[in-house]
Amino acid sequence: MRTMSIPMPDPMAIDVEQCRAETPGCSNVLHFNNAGAALPPQPVLDAQVGHLKREAAIGGYEAEAEAESQLQHTYDAIARMLDCTPEEVAIVENATRAWDMAFYAMPFEEGDRILTSRAAYASNHIACLQVARRTGAEVDVVPHDEYGQIDVEALRSMMDDRVALLALTHVPTNGGLVNPAAQVGEIAGEAGVPCLLDACQSAGQMPLSVDEIGCTMLSATGRKYLRGPRGTGFLYVQKDWIERLEPPLLDLHAATWTGPDTYEIHSDARRFETYEGHVAGAVGLGVAVEYALTLGLEAISERVQMLADTLRTALSGASGVTVHDAGRTRCGITTFSAEQKTAPAIQMALREHDINVSVSTPSSTRLDAEARGLPDLVRASVHYYNTEAEIERFVSRLKSVLKG
Numbered sequence: 269m270r271t272m273s274i275p276m277p278d279p280m281a282i283d284v285e286q287c288r289a290e291t292p293g294c295s296n297v298l299h300f301n302n303a304g305a306a307l308p309p310q311p312v313l314d315a316q317v318g319h320l321k322r323e324a325a326i327g328g329y330e331a332e333a334e335a336e337s338q339l340q341h342t343y344d345a346i347a348r349m350l351d352c353t354p355e356e357v358a359i360v361e362n363a364t365r366a367w368d369m370a371f372y373a374m375p376f377e378e379g380d381r382i383l384t385s386r387a388a389y390a391s392n393h394i395a396c397l398q399v400a401r402r403t404g405a406e407v408d409v410v411p412h413d414e415y416g417q418i419d420v421e422a423l424r425s426m427m428d429d430r431v432a433l434l435a436l437t438h439v440p441t442n443g444g445l446v447n448p449a450a451q452v453g454e455i456a457g458e459a460g461v462p463c464l465l466d467a468c469q470s471a472g473q474m475p476l477s478v479d480e481i482g483c484t485m486l487s488a489t490g491r492k493y494l495r496g497p498r499g500t501g502f503l504y505v506q507k508d509w510i511e512r513l514e515p516p517l518l519d520l521h522a523a524t525w526t527g528p529d530t531y532e533i534h535s536d537a538r539r540f541e542t543y544e545g546h547v548a549g550a551v552g553l554g555v556a557v558e559y560a561l562t563l564g565l566e567a568i569s570e571r572v573q574m575l576a577d578t579l580r581t582a583l584s585g586a587s588g589v590t591v592h593d594a595g596r597t598r599c600g601i602t603t604f605s606a607e608q609k610t611a612p613a614i615q616m617a618l619r620e621h622d623i624n625v626s627v628s629t630p631s632s633t634r635l636d637a638e639a640r641g642l643p644d645l646v647r648a649s650v651h652y653y654n655t656e657a658e659i660e661r662f663v664s665r666l667k668s669v670l671k672g
């Protein structure tokens with residue numbers, strides 16, 4: 269007798285229909301700009317708007333006091349996502365400020381070496397160059413391997429006593445590359461050198477355990493793959509490092525004025541924050557992180573990768589189109605150029621059809637763009653709430669845009 273195999277429901281699977289139903293923007297736009305700012309789900313929107321309404325109804329400070337447990341929840345949720353403690357988390361206004369607060373707190377001296385990668389983001393690299401000019405530290409770029417990711421063996425051979433920081437961009441702004449952060453973290457750990465991971469583009473689209481990665485500091489933003497509010501970001505600093513890092517800026521929240529000539533800096537990661545902040549955003553950020561944790565970052569990563577692979581394959585078959593994503597492991601971001609039209613022209617033409625993408629310019633990742641001779645690129649970044657039908661529609665519209 270033939271036995272019929274009944275497919276088992278995949279416990280990891282994401283209920284895409286439900287996620288779309290909970291995302292108001294899905295009915296307006298085909299949104300492939302998740303690496304710019306993802307569409308927030310309704311619970312995130314409700315949390316933010318709810319808080320703003322309380323601010324208007326009872327006063328900003330009073331609403332903040334009322335939201336104390338929600339604010340604490342944001343630290344707790346981020347800590348669960350990163351596998352750290354809430355005391356190791358600072359909530360700030362964006363990923364750049366998070367990164368800066370850690371980076372500018374490092375006591376660089378003449379002769380120190382800052383190792384970075386070809387995928388470095390413009391703002392971070394500008395900061396490295398500024399600090400190098402100010403202090404006489406050196407910025408050295410670790411080469412990439414044949415896959416276009418950081419060359420781990422080259423990095424190992426570049427380590428010496430002068431290396432003061434290893435700064436790695438996990439996922440660059442200009443493509444799907446996922447740098448092997450855990451291998452880099454291991455090398456940093458062996459050498460006792462702090463590792464600052466820019467997880468701006470990876471937070472919310474893949475698991476991000478700071479323990480497994482072995483990074484000392486990590487910066488991220490709320491609005492991208494986490495689907496949180498704009499104007500939110502966070503910094504993780506490993507507890508043994510917090511008191512070794514004196515923030516470049518202090519206020520009465522980061523430090524306490526203890527006497528006319530004295531102050532004490534907060535002993536936890538709050539030292540990297542400021543007093544005034546975007547409270548509704550911070551509340552919404554916690555809801556966004558919880559939303560991602562409930563779906564599961566493994567499941568999110570699996571679906572995002574599957575959709576991005578489908579998109580890349582479809583784009584590779586389109587005449588005149590070149591996909592530029594590097595890396596052995598690739599994520600939800602796809603960048604491409606086309607012979608027929610420039611990236612800004614493609615972006616504008618797609619926008620007329622309510623299709624959102626962004627443009628990645630060479631100046632945002634100059635080291636990589638110059639090494640590979642990249643022009644302006646169209647960046648199409650998918651999230652788990654996107655669908656295969658949207659990919660088909662996207663590619664078909666792109667083909668007609670390129671013909672027109």
Ligand SMILES: Cc1ncc(COP(=O)(O)O)c(C=O)c1O
Nearest residue numbers: 362363364389440441466468489
């Ligand atoms: C790799 C990377 N790092 C940092 C940032 C900066 O993030 P934010 O705009 O939140 O400061 C970006 C933004 O696109 C990015 O792509």
